[in-house]
Amino acid sequence: MSENMLDVLTVINKINDGITVSDDTGHFEIFNSRMREITGYTIEEANNTNDFSNLLHPSPEEHHIALSRISEIREKNEYKEIEIKIRTKDLKSKSILISTSLIPYKNQNMFLSIWRDISEKRRAEEDYKTILLTSLDGFWIVDMNACFIEVNEAYCQIVGYSRNEMLTMKLHDVEIMKTEEETLSHIQKIIKNEYDRFETLHRCKDGTLKNFEISIKYNYETRTFFAFLRDITERKRAEEWLQKAHEELEEKVSLRTFDLVNLNTRLNNEISERKEKERHIEARNVLLKLLSKTTSRKKYLDTIIELIIGWTKYRCVGIKLLNNNNEILYESYTGFTDEFLKSEKEISLKSDCPCIRVLNGKLLPADIKARKKTGFIYFNNINPAKTNKTIVSASPVGDVCVKSGFKSMGIIPMHHKKNIMGIIHIADEINEKIDIKSLEFIQKLTPLISDGIYKFNLTDEINRSHELLEKLFSKSNLLIAYMDIGFNFIRVNEPYAKADRRSPDFFPGKNYFDLYPFKENTEIFKSTVETGKPHSIFSKPFDYFNNSDSQTTYWDWNLQPIKNISGKVEGILLFLIDVTKRKIAEDELLVAQKKLADTKHLSDIGTLAATVAHELRNPLAAIQMASYNLRRKSHDSLLEKHLVTIDKKIIESNQIINNLLFYSRIKFPKYERIKINEILKESILVSKNHYKKDGIQIKSKLNSLKGVYIEADPLQITEVFVNVLNNAFESFENCEGDIEIIGALSDDFIKVTISDNGGGIDKENLINVFDAFFTTKATGTGLGLTVCKQIINLHGGTIEMKSHKNIKTEVLITIPIKAKFR
Structure with a gap:
């Protein structure tokens, strides 16, 4: 390997990106150190793998x-740049940009x-995208x-x-503030400035x-706009x-400033008013203390004058x-001359003077003009005119005031319960002396001053009334007692105590x-206290408990x-007048009137009875004689039945006539000693x-009266018992029932009770059974029980009746054993 090549490889290994050189088979000639960091494989591991691409992808x-x-790349000999994902040796996924x-x-x-x-x-980028989205x-x-x-998603x-x-x-x-052209124009502006921030709708x-509110940024690389x-x-x-609140606040501040100015004005006024009220309260307290x-x-x-x-x-x-007496006099005054006061004494309610016009309410137009709402009148600058040494008033003020040299004057009315009782007269020789506020001040005090005057008037009246009542209480012949609301005596007068012997x-x-x-008096007394209304009773009977020998008064x-x-109500007065003599006289008068009425009634009935007896008995005798002759000559059974009825009615008619005659001729009993049992x-x-x-059973229990003698008229007593028994028989409609007679002895009386279980008498008719001519029967005069009551009364006894309809009727007769009247 040449020296140049070694230098190239040294440089390649220092590059921050991975560098590879490979042939068509995928064999790597160059595999730099950065590539080893990215994939985790060495060049040897990459070349010893049959398909490294399959391993990476x-x-x-x-x-x-x-x-x-x-x-x-092979076919077109072009440069290619792609983004892919690979898996590293430690099985991690990585995003790789390969050129x-x-x-x-x-x-x-x-x-x-x-x-x-x-x-x-x-x-x-993913995190950023997640944040944005x-x-x-x-x-x-x-x-x-x-x-x-x-x-x-947020948008x-x-x-x-x-x-x-x-x-x-x-x-x-979505943009409503701009058209499409305006939007594109705005985009060009953003491109130019790269950024913009604005508000839109x-x-x-x-x-x-x-x-x-939009923040927008232009991206030159992607030629796009990012906006938040x-x-x-x-x-x-x-x-x-x-903004609206700010404007309203400014308006309120303006108004408040205006209100504060007004408030300050009102506050000053209130302070003045409060001082005036305090002055008024102080004056009232002085007056109350004085009173x-x-x-x-x-x-x-x-x-009061000194205070004013x-x-x-x-x-x-x-x-x-x-x-x-309708006189208007100065009760109190100061400053007025003797001459002025002497002239004032001649003034009456008929005088033409402002003081009088205020009192009688007949104000002149000038008075009305000078009058204030509170009612007082004042005049300033009173200017009299002089003519021949005579002073003539040029104002509604009276001549006496003008002659006295008064230039200012005020008249303040005083009322009590809407009624005028007087005036306060103020005068001065100085012009413009009268001050409205001072008169208003005094006017506000006049109700209290008037109350004080009324109090003294009332005190004088009470003292006079007290003197009068004391004379009435001590000198009157009436019986008078004064009690509290618990009915405890406070005081009684001499006649009241004397009547009770105390x-x-x-x-x-x-x-x-x-x-x-x-x-019975408790409710009367309580009612007077509770309602506050007086109560009167006339001719009320009264018995003194501490005087056992006294009679009812x-x-x-x-x-x-x-x-x-x-x-x-804080007490009651009891007034009593003894009307015993008047009551006795009234009772005697009533008895006399009743006796007179009864006598006249009996006289009228007697006259009627005599007339009836005379007019009816002759025809009845003729009818009876004709009935007898018919019965004697005829033996017809049907006719006999009618003849029996005629005889019965003749007997009943005679009985009615006898009752009338008996009632009208009732006389004082002819007493005999008789056996009541017989x-x-x-x-x-x-x-x-x-x-x-036969269907009516009579039960008598008379053993208690066996051998008892009483003093009575036998005929009259027999009439009573027969009448009552006849009524008992007639009470049975079906001819069946019981009649019971019980006799009893009670002290100095005998009592006879006759009862039946017939039809009885209605409750509303029971009180009238003893009245003359009252009857509920189809026949009869209604005099039977009236005669019985008259006879028993003449004997000094009583007769009473009780009845329960369709149940029982009972008549109780009481007769004294010894004759009461002889």
Whole structure:
């Protein structure tokens, strides 16, 4: 090997790429050290392998590419550069860029190949591509014609197109701010400057628009444009919002500045108002303190005048009040001359003076013009005109004020509960002396001043009322008791205590219902306290518990609630008037009136009964005689039936006539000593024979009355028992039932109970059964029970009836054993 060749080999071994020289069979003549580093094989290992190419290119595809490259170089004698993957001795895969050409070597054409390991470059490119394709920002590559040749997933997601769709599109398909010509022009600008950064607007697949910030770089080697795109849509919106907010803020700052100026003005006004309010509160506190400590109205008003002068510095101040006689007098004043005050005494509600016009509400137009919203009137610069030594007012101010030299004047009305009670009169001889604010200040205090005056007026009225009530309480003949709401006595007057035979000092602290435990009065007293309404009772009976020998008395009651200023009941007054004598007289009058009415009634019935007896008995006798003759001459059984009915009705008619005559002729009983047991048995027999109803059973229990004698009129008592028994028989509609008579002895009375289980009497009719001419029967006069009650009353007894419809009717008769009336 020549020296030159050794030098060449030395240089080849220092080259950073792999260098090989091989013949057609794949035998290597040169295999440098870098080649050994790339493949991991030595030249000997490469030449001793039957097919080194197959060893380096295990995949059929890579092996085919290698053989095709060698064939093309041999046939065309061209330089070839291809990129393939090989497998090294340690089984690693590497990306190799092979540049091959034919060279003459050792008298033949051999293949010179330069092997460049680009594995790291390809891995870096793959990593870079992965970063670009997975970046959150958009990325694309376009060619010189603005066609997309690569685009990452981030951009596709932003615009809504797929990668395949994007690779068929051009830049101006999404760029809406430029036409195709403008886009190509912009590309030329980028080529010239190699780089550009700008904002643009792209249209998405769904038609929405997105703002992008684009950084683009031109690659001279690949003649392509690499662009990074950031979606700044939200940032643009934020910037727009910030811009708008900035403008609004500037506007608000401007308005706020204006508001602050106004606020500062209002604050100054509020400070002034607060100072005025503090001054007003201080003045109110002074007035309240004055009112709480002053006991004299005169002293109160004099102090008010002093305070007004201290607050306002006016020279003349006076308070005029309207009294009950419609007189308007100065109750308190200072600064006015005696002559002025003397003239003022002659003023009345009919005078033409601004003070009077404020009091009676008859204001002149000039007064209305001078009046402020709060109600006060003021005049400044009062200018009188002099004519012949006579001062004539040139203003609505009264002549007295003008003559006194007043140049300024104010009139402040004082009201209590919307009613005017007086005025505060302010005057001064100096022009423009009256200050509106000072009058407003005093006007705000007038309600409190008026309340104070009203308090003293009320106190005077209360004192007068107290004197009057004290006279009424101590001097009146009425019985009066004052109690708290728990009905404990606070005070009673002398007549009340005397009526109970006690001293007035006995009652205070004691409870009314402990002394007089009448339950029916409890609700009356409670109702008066709870409702606040008075209660009156007339002719109420009353028994004194501590006077066992006293009789029942009758009283007119009046309960009056005593309320505090808030309307809450805090006590009650009981007024009593003894009306016992009046009650007795009224009762006696009622008895006399009833007796007179009963006498007249009996007289009327007697006249009627006599007329009926005279007019009806003769025809009844004729009918009875005709019935007798028909019965004697005819023996027809059918006619006999009708004749029996005629006889029965004649008997009933006679009974009605007898009842009328008996009722009208009831006289005082003719007392005899009779056996009541025998009278009852006789009455039972009479009724039983009259009705002959076999289905009705009579049960009598009269052993208790056996041998008992009573003093009574036998005929009248028999009439009573027969009448009651007849009613019992007539109560059975089907002629079946039971009648029971029970006799009993009770102290000085005998009691007879007659009961039946017939039809009974309706509840609403029960109270009328003893009334004359009341009946529910188809026949009869309704006098039977009335006669019974009259007879029993004349004997000093009682008769009562109880009835339950269709169950039982019971009549209880009580007769004294000894005659009560003789």
